Amino acid sequence: MTFKALPIALAATLMAGCSLAPHYERPEAPVSAAYPTGPAYKTPAAANENGAAGQRAATPAADIGWREFFADPRLQKLIEIALANNRDLRISALNIEAARAQYQIQRSALLPSIGAAGQGTIQRTPGDLNTTGHPIISRQYSLGVGFSSYEIDFFGRIQSLKDQALENYLAIEDTRKSAQITLVAEVASAYLTWLSDQELLRLTQDTLKSQQSSYDLSKRSFDVGAISGLDLRQAQTPVDTARANLAQYTRQVAQDENALTLLLGAPIPADLPQGRSLDDQGLLTDLPAGLPSDLLLRRPDISAAEHQLKAANANIGAARAAFFPRISLTASAGSASASLGNLFKGGQGAWSFAPSITLPIFAGGSLIAGLDLAQVQKRIEIATYEKAIQSAFRDVSDGLAARGTLDDQIAAQESLVKASEDSYRLSDLRYRNGVDSFLNALVSQRALYGAQQVLITTRLARLTNLVTLYKALGGGWQETAVPANADGASAPAAS
Structure with a gap:
């Protein structure tokens, strides 16, 4: 290198500046190395199968597209409409554009602004x-x-501000992904609740029809003096109960439709494809949970919290550079x-x-206070990041516990419904033959109706839990399954 080139190289080095931001180190995950174990946590039998479901289970939940997870064609269409029209998701997308523009503005400060002027x-x-x-x-x-x-930028002040803007942009982009995951889960849960209330409404309509027939028969028996007034009033009780439930479930179905309309951001189309029944949804049950550390890469909300932490780390560099001269x-x-x-x-x-x-010679302590504030903000972001991991760990653990027990609960409830049906049939037969009182038949009828209601709500709880577990594992921001090691995130070029 010649002596003439030496000052040029030195100037280029100085122009590049140096960063005063602390070296970033990812905090240790404040959770256990594995998810809880015990009687509540079971591995679904489907996870051991070698069929198509078993192959899909080998893919991390975050990479399972919502079209693969939700098999109901009607639900797929509703999710598609919501992703296109939901206002909250639209606001999140616009926030990304605003953050991208802010990043570009901050990045431009690294270069001189050249202009022509005439006077x-x-x-x-x-x-x-x-x-x-x-x-x-x-x-x-x-x-x-x-x-x-x-x-x-000798001391990296502008570079640190640029890095902060970049991390804020990436955090907002991950927040949009998290908003989409939440929206997909909310649409699915609202749809399943809609189906559940429709089944409860149909069950109540059938029950009311049956109970009304029993009441009419009891009324004719009372008119001819075959039964007492007490028996007639006992026969009227389940009819009035069913009528009240009919009004309740009619209201709930209407409110479910209103909730779906809000989530969709548009009216529910009349030409939706044929859907599946509540007990035929076919959601993937063998979602691989992986290790808690996997959440660091698969959950957008955790990734967003880490980007905010990195932004706070870069802000310390800008606060430190403020103590040095500006040229x-x-x-x-x-x-x-x-x-x-x-x-x-x-x-x-x-x-x-x-x-x-x-x-800077004297600033009344504002520079020191600015640095203290930046360091406190970093500690706040560390706590926020750790809380996000702990919340994610709890979400997945709760989902696994429910997944391991709800199947047993449904099996027991189905057996209870079958036993209640037999009990009611036999009690009603004994009453019709004059062997037993109407009270026993009435008790059996109420028990059957209640068991059928609980079975529907338990099936809803099982499906809703699978949706929640899918969301907790970071699934829902891809429409279809992505190839291994694929990354659908986009980010502005760093410099």
């Missing part, structure tokens, strides 16, 4: 203000290209002349170069 000045000076005693008219014209107040440059080059006609003639060249340096 013309005509000035008349009265005679009593000059030595000639006569009015003087002076003219000055200039045209040049230059930049002003360009800060040389700014202002320069321009062009031509100047007293007459417009001579502006572009030879010998009219003009230039200016005005470097400046600002060194």
Whole structure:
């Protein structure tokens, strides 16, 4: 390297600056190394199968597309509409665009802003203000290209601010993914609740029809003196109960439709494809949970919290750089002349170069307070990041516990419904034959109706839990399954 090139290389090194931000280290995950174990946590039998479901289970839940997870064609269509029209998701997408623009603005501060400027000045000076005693008219014209107040980032202040803006952008992008995951889960849960209430409504309608027939038969028996008034009133009780439930479930179905409409951001179409029943949804049950550390990569909300932590870390670098001098440059080059006609003639060249340096001496403690604030904000973001991991760990653990027990609960409830059906059939038969009182038949009928209601709500709880577990594992932001090691995230180019 020649001696002439040495100052140029040194200047380039200084121009690149150095970062005063602390070296970033990811905090240790404040959770156990494995999910809880015990009687509540079971591995579904489907996980041991070698069929298509078993193959899909080998894919992390975050990479299972919602079209693969939700097999109901009607639910798929509803999710598709919600992703296109939901206003909360639209706001999240616009926030990304705003963060991208803010990042580009901050990034542009690393480069000088060059512009062209032309100026013309005509000035008349009265005679009593000059030595000639006569009015003087002076003219000055200039045209040049230059930049002003360009800060040389010796200590990485602007670079740190740029890094902070980049991390904020990435955090908002992950927040949008998290909003989409939440929306998909909410649409699925609302749809399943809608189906559940429709089944409860149909069950109540059938029950009311059966109980009304029993009441009419009891009324005829009462009219001929075959039964007492007490028996008639006992027969009327389940009819009135079913009528009240009918009004309740009719209201709930209407409210479920309203909730879905809000989530969709548009009216529910009348031409939806044929859907599946509540007990035929076919959701993937063998979702692989993996290790808790996997959540660091698969949950967008945890990734967003880490980006916010990195942004706070970069902000410390900017706060530290504020203690050091700022060097700014202002320069321009062009031509100047007293007459417009001579502006572009030879010998009219003009230039200016005005470097400046600002060194903080006394700021009333604001610089120290700014650094303290940046360090406290980083500690806040560390706690927020750790809380996000703990919340994710709890979500997955709760989902696994429910997945391991709800199947047994449904099996027991189905057996209870079958036993209640037999009990009611036999009690009603004994009453019709005059062997037993109507009270026993009434008790059996109520038990059957209650068991059927609980079975429907338990099936809903099982499906809703699978949706929640799918969300807790980071699933729902891909429409279809992604290849291994694929990354659908986009980010602006860092520099």
